[in-house]
Amino acid sequence: MKKRILVTGGAGFIGSHLCTRLLNEGNEVISLDNYFTGSKKNIVHLLDNPYFEMIRHDVTEPFFIEVDEIYNLACPASPVHYQYNPIKTMKTSVMGAINMLGLAKRVNAKVFQASTSEVYGDPAEHPQRESYWGNVNPIGIRSCYDEGKRAAETLFMDYHNQNNVDVKIVRIFNTYGPNMNPEDGRVVSNFIVQALKGEDITIFGDGQQTRSFQYVDDLVEGFIRLMDTPKGFTGPVNIGNPYEFTMLELAKNVIELTGSSSKLTFMPLPQDDPKQRQPDISLAKKELDWEPKVQLREGLVKTIAYFDTLLREENKIA
Numbered sequence: 001m002k003k004r005i006l007v008t009g010g011a012g013f014i015g016s017h018l019c020t021r022l023l024n025e026g027n028e029v030i031s032l033d034n035y036f037t038g039s040k041k042n043i044v045h046l047l048d049n050p051y052f053e054m055i056r057h058d059v060t061e062p063f064f065i066e067v068d069e070i071y072n073l074a075c076p077a078s079p080v081h082y083q084y085n086p087i088k089t090m091k092t093s094v095m096g097a098i099n100m101l102g103l104a105k106r107v108n109a110k111v112f113q114a115s116t117s118e119v120y121g122d123p124a125e126h127p128q129r130e131s132y133w134g135n136v137n138p139i140g141i142r143s144c145y146d147e148g149k150r151a152a153e154t155l156f157m158d159y160h161n162q163n164n165v166d167v168k169i170v171r172i173f174n175t176y177g178p179n180m181n182p183e184d185g186r187v188v189s190n191f192i193v194q195a196l197k198g199e200d201i202t203i204f205g206d207g208q209q210t211r212s213f214q215y216v217d218d219l220v221e222g223f224i225r226l227m228d229t230p231k232g233f234t235g236p237v238n239i240g241n242p243y244e245f246t247m248l249e250l251a252k253n254v255i256e257l258t259g260s261s262s263k264l265t266f267m268p269l270p271q272d273d274p275k276q277r278q279p280d281i282s283l284a285k286k287e288l289d290w291e292p293k294v295q296l297r298e299g300l301v302k303t304i305a306y307f308d309t310l311l312r313e314e315n316k317i318a
């Protein structure tokens, strides 16, 4: 059955993949975005589909529309961007959640929150299960994002418990793929762009900190499965790839796959940078029958091809 679906942050990296997938499944999709970190370029080709609309709007302002489902993704996700205006980041998470929950309540829509592994902070439990409460600095440079997302989770659960709103919460672990903003500042896009330009690869700290990266298609599959769960199943559910590696290993893979002559350069580790992060995905396996399918090198090859084309189009590489 065709559904009408609102995607906030629809012009962003993940949002653009989600809009595409939802349209391909025969739904009507409305992207709402203020284009702070997203780009029309990511979704403008979808306008060929008469069931797609792009709306410029800020999620901190109320929005009225009749929809069946809402995916709330609007929020800058990379540290460089969310720290640019931390007050706005917090407002986006908190007021954005309130506005989307209010809308869902009014029109009786299902509403989905893109939360984050950052709610675990610099985790004292490894790997992280959904039952872990986290280790977050409330007054550090990452707090606007971490605490904003934590407050949003609280609001989602409170609207569910108090007003019976059908909510779904996903905790996304580091994700990469085509349509990432080359200026995004996150590690995969930084390393690939640097390698393609033949610039030094910037390793923060000693490069021994770990992350677990999933390819965006795996994540979107997890979103759809979570949205399709029966009312009452709220999550939060971790969606991520448990395959964990150091930033040094990532740099080596990127250099090898691009055939670049880039060298490594070491820079200070940012404040509150988590030392390790790895999802426990038992819940997603059990409840959603979900697990990631795309291996790191396979996903890197696709992402490198995307950035290679983009940088050539922009005459940034020959």
Ligand code: NAD
Residues within 6 Å of the ligand: 008, 009, 010, 011, 012, 013, 014, 015, 032, 033, 034, 035, 036, 037, 038, 039, 057, 058, 059, 060, 072, 073, 074, 075, 076, 077, 078, 092, 114, 115, 116, 117, 171, 172, 173, 174, 175, 176, 181
């Ligand atoms: P992104 O920056 O590419 O996308 C975010 C989108 O939200 C952009 O298009 C931006 O313009 C839009 N936006 C920001 N503030 C807004 C506002 N006030 N009103 C309307 N639109 C606004 O980032 P992404 O990686 O696609 O992340 C999407 C969501 O997933 C975010 O909520 C992020 O916190 C979450 N997430 C992402 C990752 C990841 O690894 N990519 C990990 C954890 C959580």
Ligand code: UDP
Residues within 6 Å of the ligand: 078, 079, 174, 185, 186, 187, 188, 190, 191, 202, 203, 204, 205, 209, 211, 247, 269, 270, 273, 274
């Ligand atoms: N990082 C790095 N070089 C970069 C960008 C990031 O070494 O050019 C490191 C960063 O310090 C962190 C890891 O890579 O330890 C992942 O950073 P990212 O910003 O992608 O995600 P997050 O810290 O939010 O997990």
